[in-house]
Amino acid sequence: MHCYLPPFKSSITPGKKLLREYSGIPEDEIHDHAEAVRRDPFKVAPYHCIGMFQFLDLSLKTMDIYQEVLDRVKHGDKFLDLGCCLGQEIRQLVSDGAPCENTFGSDLYSGFFALGYKLFKDEDRLKTIFIAADAFHETSPLTELAGRMNIVYTGAFFHLFSLEDQEKMALRVLQLLAPKPGSLVIGRQSGSEDAGAFTRSGDTSGRTHFRHNVQSWKELWDRVGKADGSRWSVEANLDAPEFTLIAPTGKSMDLQNKMSAHELRYIIRRL
Numbered sequence: 001m002h003c004y005l006p007p008f009k010s011s012i013t014p015g016k017k018l019l020r021e022y023s024g025i026p027e028d029e030i031h032d033h034a035e036a037v038r039r040d041p042f043k044v045a046p047y048h049c050i051g052m053f054q055f056l057d058l059s060l061k062t063m064d065i066y067q068e069v070l071d072r073v074k075h076g077d078k079f080l081d082l083g084c085c086l087g088q089e090i091r092q093l094v095s096d097g098a099p100c101e102n103t104f105g106s107d108l109y110s111g112f113f114a115l116g117y118k119l120f121k122d123e124d125r126l127k128t129i130f131i132a133a134d135a136f137h138e139t140s141p142l143t144e145l146a147g148r149m150n151i152v153y154t155g156a157f158f159h160l161f162s163l164e165d166q167e168k169m170a171l172r173v174l175q176l177l178a179p180k181p182g183s184l185v186i187g188r189q190s191g192s193e194d195a196g197a198f199t200r201s202g203d204t205s206g207r208t209h210f211r212h213n214v215q216s217w218k219e220l221w222d223r224v225g226k227a228d229g230s231r232w233s234v235e236a237n238l239d240a241p242e243f244t245l246i247a248p249t250g251k252s253m254d255l256q257n258k259m260s261a262h263e264l265r266y267i268i269r270r271l
């Protein structure tokens with residue numbers, strides 16, 4: 001599969017800071033190091049976000065809830081990054097003082113974990129537990145964490161799936177969390193003012209992806225809470241579009257999809 005590989009963005013300041021301060025990579029070597037590592041994840045799976053250096057575009061720390069998350073993990077709460085890919089958000093927490101023993105990462109592809117160690121140069125010291133699993137599977141190794149997590153981070157994750165699969169995944173996430181007030185699901189994904197399903201151009205598999213607005217996302221968690229017998233408060237907002245909304249005549253469906261995409265950020269808290 002062809003993937004777009006834009007040049008290294010000099011604007012990826014938080015990721016560069018992490019590589020400098022946490023990984024000890026000198027400033028003048030960061031560009032070449034990130035560029036060299038970026039090509040490897042495509043051998044594992046060709047996600048668009050990897051080509052875009054999203055693994056250096058740290059999101060969790062930009063959320064208002066970051067300080068609460070950091071304090072809680074410092075005091076023993078267990079944090080899982082579901083669909084962690086290279087695990088950059090875990091490294092940020094650890095760099096800010098969270099004990100790595102309280103952090104967990106999971107992804108469909110174990111190959112990403114080795115690349116995360118290579119990117120962040122921390123295989124000898126990071127004690128995070130990484131679990132390779134399909135989170136949809138009822139009997140995957142991830143189920144060992146059931147009921148033990150306090151915070152699950154899901155970045156650029158739910159939007160990979162159809163609405164039906166998102167509901168299944170949301171139920172899986174609830175099962176991973178401790179069944180008590182304060183358990184948290186946080187994250188971000190592509191959203192849209194008009195909620196709906198879309199297909200990627202060139203994708204002949206028939207797979208659809210569902211993009212939410214605030215209301216449809218809240219409704220999904222209401223349904224999932226009812227099915228699970230739990231209650232959740234959902235804070236969500238759609239940020240300004242990342243791309244211009246000028247109608248793209250003659251442009252590909254992919255580009256049109258991106259042009260109507262906003263970022264949906266959310267904090268879902270068990271009551």
Ligand SMILES: C[S@@+](CC[C@H](N)C(=O)[O-])C[C@H]1O[C@@H](n2cnc3c(N)ncnc32)[C@H](O)[C@@H]1O
Binds near residue numbers: 109156
């Ligand atoms: C678009 S990437 C996002 C990576 C990272 N969370 C971020 O915010 O940059 C989505 C990740 O979810 C993983 N993934 C997709 N389907 C999965 C599944 N069924 N179970 C576990 N991980 C999955 C992919 O392998 C990929 O690493």
